[in-house]
Amino acid sequence: MIKAQYRVLVLTDHKGHSPENSIYALLRQMRTHSRCAGIDIASRSWAGNDPFFNGQTGQELQAATVTDSFSYTIDGDHLVKNIKTVNPQDYDLVFLRLPRPISDEFLTWLADLLDGKAIVNHPNGILQTSNKQFLLNFPEVSPSMCLCQSVADVLDFAAKFPIVLKPLKEYGGRGLLKIDGNKLDDGTTIHDTATYLKEIEGILQTDGMLGMKFLKNVNQGDKRIIVVGGQIMAASLRLPAQDSWLCNVAQGGTSVPTEVTPDEEAIISTINPKLQQAGILIYGADTLVDDDGKRVLSEVNTLSIGGFPQAEQQTGRPVIQPTIDKIFQYADAHYAG
Incomplete structure (x- = not known):
């Protein structure tokens, strides 16, 4: 049944926060929204929550109440002072703002524990969509791709054109490899392709990697599009550092505000129904310019998407309030059945 107001529990990890964290x-x-009955927040980095986040045991959390003075501090005192013991089952809406690393086992356990609750984003949906092979569902809007599970798979795919190999569950540009003939570039060093692939053969066979055609226009930037409830909220263009092919800010790239293209609007229309079906309300879609000059999908991120206040400042358009409205609309739809 739809509720007039929702009690909100936020799960986060304040240890990795910065003043820019959304x-x-x-x-x-959210605290001042008419649909909010109050917000409590529990941090993975608070020692008292270790049994819950790392042991996946117990029904209790140590949480703090979000007040009007809630803001970033170096020691995270807003998240650890005036701590109280809470039961996750007592909340109507759970908002996940947990950064990586986060295990599949924890997400599965959390989905079972909070069965029946409205969760943004839903742990089962994160499990389904945060693996890079999720892109294989959308060949019509993506570069040529191949799931590589052996050295032979990689070599066969790389024989067609230069490629990028992506670990299926890494993030922030970590572990990306560019292969062009017998040269393999890990972002810092050039290796012999056959020799390097032999060294990671176990990873290929156990976990697999996503092979993707290397796009020569990568210097035009990797665009991150923030989407909430199917609506594009904002976009930023991440440009690679000089003489680099890596656009990730964590790998030396820079970020500037930008607008979306009609091609990108079509991409969001294509992928959103499947993400919505998986319980994903908030996500980031990344695009690159293909060899024909068209923007194509390169990645989908569904875990702890940020950049909301920055997008609002850069565009001059409301971003935070529409996002909060959609979170409560999502909860309404969940409880309406």
Whole structure:
């Protein structure tokens, strides 16, 4: 049954926060929303929560109440002072703002524990979509791709054109490899392709990697599009450092605000129904310019998407309030059955 107001529990990890983290602006504004009955927040880095986050045991959490002064501090005192013991089952809406690393086992356990609750984003959906092979569902809007599970798979695919190999569950540009003939570039060093692939043969056979055609226009930037409830909220263009093919800010790239193209709007229309079906409300879609000059999908991110206050400042358009509205609309749809 739809509720007039929702009690909100936020799961996060304050240890990795910075002043730019979206959680502070989002929760301060959510707290004043007419549909919010109150917000409590529990951090994975608080020692008292170790049994829950790392042991996956117990029904209790140590949480703090979000107040009007909730903001970033170096020691995270807003998340660890005035701690109280809470039961996750007592909340109507759970908002996941957990950064990686996060295990499949924890997500599975959390989905079972909170069965029946409205969760943004749903752990089962994160499990389904955060693996890079999820892109294989959308060949019509993506570069040529191949799931590589052996050295032979990689060599066969790389024989067609230069490729990029992506670990299926890494993030922030970690572990990306560019292969062009007998040269393999790990972002810092050039290796012999056959020799390097032999060294990672076990990873290929056990985990697999996603092979993707290397796009020569990568220097035009990797665009991150923030989407909430199927609506494009904002976009930023991440440009590679000079003489690099890696656009990730964590790997030396820079980020500037930008607008989306009609091609990208079509991409979001294509992928959103499947993401929505998986319980994904908030996500980031990344695009690159293909060899024909058209924007194509290169990645989908569904875990702890940020950049909301920055997007609002850069565009001058409301981003935070529409996002919060859609979160409560999502909860309404969940409880309406």
